[in-house]
Amino acid sequence: MKQTSIVPLASIDCTYSEEISDSSMENSIASMQQVAAEQLVCLNVEVAHVQAVKTKNTQDGSALKKQELIVRDPTGFIKLILWEDYVDCLQQHKTYHLQNVRVKVSKDEKYINTPKSEKLSFDEVEKFERDLVPVENDMVSLTMATVHGKIVEVMNVSKTVVCISCFKKVTPKTDKEGNCESCKVMQFLSSCPRHWYLRVLVQTHENKKLRLSMFNQCVQNFVLLLGNENCDLKDISEDDLILYILESEKSFVIDYETDHNKIISIKAESSV
Numbered sequence: 722m723k724q725t726s727i728v729p730l731a732s733i734d735c736t737y738s739e740e741i742s743d744s745s746m747e748n749s750i751a752s753m754q755q756v757a758a759e760q761l762v763c764l765n766v767e768v769a770h771v772q773a774v775k776t777k778n779t780q781d782g783s784a785l786k787k788q789e790l791i792v793r794d795p796t797g798f799i800k801l802i803l804w805e806d807y808v809d810c811l812q813q814h815k816t817y818h819l820q821n822v823r824v825k826v827s828k829d830e831k832y833i834n835t836p837k838s839e840k841l842s843f844d845e846v847e848k849f850e851r852d853l854v855p856v857e858n859d860m861v862s863l864t865m866a867t868v869h870g871k872i873v874e875v876m877n878v879s880k881t882v883v884c885i886s887c888f889k890k891v892t893p894k895t896d897k898e899g900n901c902e903s904c905k906v907m908q909f910l911s912s913c914p915r916h917w918y919l920r921v922l923v924q925t926h927e928n929k930k931l932r933l934s935m936f937n938q939c940v941q942n943f944v945l946l947l948g949n950e951n952c953d954l955k956d957i958s959e960d961d962l963i964l965y966i967l968e969s970e971k972s973f974v975i976d977y978e979t980d981h982n983k984i985i986s987i988k989a990e991s992s993v
């Protein structure tokens with residue numbers, strides 16, 4: 722378990738927004754409604770709900786780790802998004818003093834986010850004495866589930882040639898060149914990245930069967946778990962990949978979205 726320090730509330734030094742310090746109002750979740758977007762704030766919150774870490778692919782093809790939480794205090798609850806190094810830094814049911822969270826607005830929803838350049842700091846503090854606001858069920862996405870099991874069948878595997886710049890599909894025009902479907906740029910097929918897609922049948926330890934799909938970033942992580950040095954996605958065929966998967970006979974812990982049957986994360990069972 723992570724060591725955290727208990728900071729007495731009275732000694733917290735915070736940069737309040739002028740608006741809030743003027744009114745000498747305590748920084749509460751309810752008061753976030755009056756805070757402008759992009760402002761940095763500090764808050765005391767209890768972590769009500771923690772989602773699994775997801776991977777978000779960016780335009781330039783890199784992958785960012787992202788985790789959504791619901792945090793609350795006696796005045797309300799709000800979504801908190803943790804990025805990259807901050808994922809898994811906060812634990813459910815614990816109360817923290819957060820310093821430097823950024824207020825964001827999207828589609829009329831206000832939420833808070835880890836800052837890009839400033840450092841987010843978090844210290845565990847004592848629990849609220851006042852009652853906390855109950856979190857409405859629809860705030861909590863109940864669309865994720867975790868299973869433990871083996872991959873017993875590979876139902877579909879495909880390797881798509883994608884555009885160097887926008888990662889959309891490239892359609893071959895000749896043996897050597899192809900057009901990007903999106904940005905139309907003609908490019909050498911041999912220099913284009915490949916994106917993998919897998920659909921597998923998972924048999925859980927309770928003998929339940931589930932059909933789940935895995936997109937490129939997830940496939941890239943998954944093959945490393947197979948522990949087979951011949952299994953290099955750069956130059957193996959679809960058939961070889963199927964063989965390596967079935968031969969491994971390993972058990973995995975899989976988080977997936979129940980509405981799309983899409984795998985969010987996959988780990989070797991022993992390492993959990």
Ligand SMILES: [Zn+2]
Nearest residue numbers: 884887901904
């Ligand atoms: Zn393109």
